[in-house]
Amino acid sequence: MAPTHQENSKSSRRWWVWLLLLLMAGGAIAVVGWYQLFREEPQRFDSVEAYYLYGSIGAEQEEGIPYWIWRVLPEVFPQHLPGEEGYASLGMLWEEDEATPAGFSKKTIGFPRIAINCAACHTASYRTSEDAERQIVPTGPHQTFDPQAYLTFLGNAANDPDFTAATLLPAIEAEIDLSWLDRLLYRFLIIPRTRDGLQEQAARFTWTDERPRWGPGRIDPFNPVKFHPDLLALDPAEDDTIGNSDIMPLWAMDEQQGFALHWDGLNDSLTEVVLSGAIGDGARPDSLPVDDLADLEAYLLTKRPPPYPFLDDLDAELAAEGEALFQQTCAGCHGLEGARIGTVIPQPEVGTDPHRLAMWTAEAAERYNAYAEEYPWDFNAFVKTDGYVAKPLTGIWLRAPYLHNGSVPTLEDLLQPAGQRPERFYRGYDVYHPERLGFIHDGESAERHGFLYDTTEPGNSNQGHDGAAFGTQLDDDDKAALIEYLKTL
Template sequence: MADYSAESKTSGGQQVAPSRRKRWVRVLLTLLITPTIFLIVIGIYLFVRFGGDTPVVYDTIEEHFKYGSTGGEREAGIPYWIFQALPRLFPHHLPGPGGYASLGLIYEEGKDLPVGMSKRHHLGIDRTFLNCAVCHTSTVRDTPQSKPRLYLMMPANTFNVKAFQGFLFDCARDPKFSKKFIVPEVRRMLQERGQDLDLIDRYIVYPAAIWIAREQLLTLSGRFAWAVDQHDWGPGRVDTFNVAKMLFYFPMGKMGAHEQNAPSDFPSIWYQGPRQSMQLHWDGNNTKVEERNKSAAFGTGTTPPTIDLVAIGRIEKWLLTKEAPRYPYPVDKAKAAQGAGLYKEYCADCHGAGPRDFSGKYVGKVTPIEEIGTDPHRLDSYSYELAANQSTLYAGYPWRFTHFRKTFGYANMPLDGIWLRAPYIHNGSVPTLRELLERSPQRPKVFYRGYDVYDPVKVGFRTDVAEEGARKYFRFDTAVPGNGNAGHEGERFGTELGSGEKEALVEYLKTF
């Protein structure tokens, strides 16, 4: 019998030493294992590089409000360095010098993004997009030479959202929106900081990101084509629910004229706790603060799967108790005391018993359009069909929308912080509180919007300035459809008071 303890046969009958056999086994195992290890290593690398989803987080609630994410960067986000490169490559698509500031966006000293834009690292690249503060933060100057003061939660009366969208769409249509021009510009900006793109970013990530961003913007611009025929909204305003119809794929070209041209002012959003169960939005179409907030978040690029509920929850909780800023200028106490009685007689039932007391028979309820008489375009733009479609949002989630309703007028709002909410009426067609107390024929027919220098006498922003340096302000014409300044007038609304009484009433409203 053959002894196989020291040697073995191959299939050809040759004897092979065990050490050689073991060596071949090791080689075979190495050949089998090495690709597996290689694939594992590559998989780990790809996961680490492209699998992250990390927003920039801020400890203080004020910084979180200004720069924190709502989740919109995940789907609507623009790659951060592409966003920074656009004003340098396409200044001719901006309304003037100054980059994004020419669109009314606000930059704080030392910040590389404007107030109202957040940053998140998602799918291997830093992305940026809008958050709540972009529509609800602005500045106030005492004089043209004064340093601007930033006020959170007030209407963003300087930000021109339609012009911002138009700039991005114009850039996407420009032949220079390509890797040939954008990648070198991104590298120049990084090299100014002593950094650079690595090879993967340079030849794979950014070329792909540029192509995707361009296609997304071009697709969105096609859906926004209806807005080309609409009148300009101007700063501080947005055609909220016609934009919502566009997102629901409504046939915008078949929309009736009465529903079109319906821009309304950005609202203030402070002190939400006492507003629970009031009829919210300008037309009072919802009574649930949380639904209203989630609906507004769609404007920051979120969708039901991408919304960051934890981040938005921080803001929601803060806004429940955060009160409006106090009026910073002198108040004539004697005149204000006289105005308090007039306010109680003419205003309290609809707007609350006092600056922080929202009790009143009609507070937070809708006044029929026949009684209030203000421009109907915003009311008409919100249709039964849209309400039905909104009820499908978040279907399958515990927070599915259930409170949207069609109404027939405009809601009576509490007036806390009214000094910061100019211009007035839902469409911003009356510049100051003092002018709101005049009948519509005496109200300004044409004025300028977007200026942040304050008028403490009339209570509102100055509207007689067409330009400041290279910055041009928006000419608001009340004859344009949707811009009508009639309504909220007659004996019931205080427009028949004497001049001295009107001044006293305005003086009292300064204390709100």
């Protein structure tokens, strides 16, 4: 017997009710999924400097690590760290009452995530004695953080058989109460995906195994960008270059407007340097906080380094003699009115290690200039150069070790002929040596806290910046006067 019209209507209504319920359920699941995994909560800071130290540069979406997993990794995997102080054993600087070290941003995108920002490398520290309070200097060059050791720790932890929900969840729940839904997400999605992502990252950096270690206060800044499959996509199997470089200060950038930037002058636009730096740290074109980074750029223009901390002991008369020597010997390249300040000095002339120059190629510059062309801030100023930039010496006392690869521990050593400079020394210890204008780099404490730097390894040469034009032939009294003046810059 065929169904009646009334029965058909009831059946149709039931069908529509079920469809509506399914749509509502699907919508609810989608909303919950978006909230738990993708909602983005804005960060708020009291100052641009606080943003510099702890704000997002857009790296959390692609390169961020779930914060609570990151938080417990040193506790769960201490065997993969170089010391017993957790992340501090990697040289991170952690201010009291902060959720992250300086240079790490905590941001909620669905769930709390952590990623590095510019301050991870560009924040200096120093102590006037071993028991003195550590001073943290935003925009200075980091002496203690070892970014390669950090990457190695993350990779080793992710490849450990205990990187599982069964191991990590109890450690996380000892730190924070998770909801039942959060526990499910961490167990079946977030922890497995984090493990996979960190393993993929470790695999991307296997090319570093064939090159000298970076060590604290140094990084190979552009090979990671060249070899990243989503960025410049050059092949590390066809490229054995070494770009290991000392980390640069970012203060007083108003003094460098129009100058060639980076160690080798590969770009003269501070805007492009800031944006490309964020991309190098893990941001992508559609995640860059362009307006925030413009505020950061303005901050870098006017931020100044701290004064030399031992000025009370300065010999003013000797410093005046040193200023005259500076004008005669150094100002042409390093004085703010010097004819060559901010220009690229050809490598054969300055004589310093050439490996950094081989790392940056014309092809890399071309690919970077073509990157993200559809965006209004696209890159145009990347170039290939043949030397190193003559930099202003503002805050030079806090920029040790010296030369572009950090191969000379003190200014006293830099004024010696290259053959008399230390062949091996420890870097990464932030207790200052005021007489030598650099950090303590030998002895038991430096050995215990530092990294052994060997100038005979490729990319680590301490040669160059030598001869009459560079002050190494001055007599000892003149060198002492010049050093006394450099303390005042």
